[in-house]
Amino acid sequence: AQSVTQLGSHVSVSEGALVLLRCNYSSSVPPYLFWYVQYPNQGLQLLLKYTTGATLVKGINGFEAEFKKSETSFHLTKPSAHMSDAAEYFCAVTGREDDKIIFGKGTRLHILP
Amino acid sequence: DAGVIQSPRHEVTEMGQEVTLRCKPISGHNSLFWYRQTMMRGLELLIYFNNNVPIDDSGMPEDRFSAKMPNASFSTLKIQPSEPRDSAVYFCASSSGGGGFNQPQHFGDGTRLSIL
Numbered sequence: 001a002q003s004v005t006q007l008g009s010h011v012s013v014s015e016g017a018l019v020l021l022r023c024n025y026s027s028s029v030p031p032y033l034f035w036y037v038q039y040p041n042q043g044l045q046l047l048l049k050y051t052t053g054a055t056l057v058k059g060i061n062g063f064e065a066e067f068k069k070s071e072t073s074f075h076l077t078k079p080s081a082h083m084s085d086a087a088e089y090f091c092a093v094t095g096r097e098d099d100k101i102i103f104g105k106g107t108r109l110h111i112l113p
Numbered sequence: 114d115a116g117v118i119q120s121p122r123h124e125v126t127e128m129g130q131e132v133t134l135r136c137k138p139i140s141g142h143n144s145l146f147w148y149r150q151t152m153m154r155g156l157e158l159l160i161y162f163n164n165n166v167p168i169d170d171s172g173m174p175e176d177r178f179s180a181k182m183p184n185a186s187f188s189t190l191k192i193q194p195s196e197p198r199d200s201a202v203y204f205c206a207s208s209s210g211g212g213g214f215n216q217p218q219h220f221g222d223g224t225r226l227s228i229l
Contacts, residue, residue: 042222043206043220043222044206045220046218100169101218105155
């Protein structure tokens, strides 16, 4: 079985500052990990995913995430925040093909001018 | 390319009424998912289909909820009778590949349902 914990339901950063959104997972099998973004009144959009191979994954809009098996983490980062990054971000985990995907509770990112 | 299309975008109705939510997945995608999103419970998977066949409906909260996928380009989620606690945003998503959850999902913009 899988589970996901996102630390911090709200995160505020200044425009131009580093963005760090934390995600820890548990999985009894090698995980597939995802980050999705949700803008107001819209559905979720895939930012990036990790399946196998390179542990540093680059996604859209300048975001990247690093899979750290020893820490069971998949934190999302962006070097310089932009006002347009204000949204809610969801980390998700699944395992084998017949395992359901589990979404975290989400972290709302606020960008301060 | 058209994404996942959901209708209606908003629905307000009185308790006891039947509600039907509609979804058109991305052409060529063979997996379809229905989710419910609330502040309290977050994003919950209700049911998913692979090649038009329901695979797992264990997330459907009650018998009042039902879902169908009569063909590869259309699915419905029905609530009958509706109750105020059904108020939520309902999302449909689709994905390609061999089924399951390890392919990225493409979400529609959701239906915001309010039951008075």
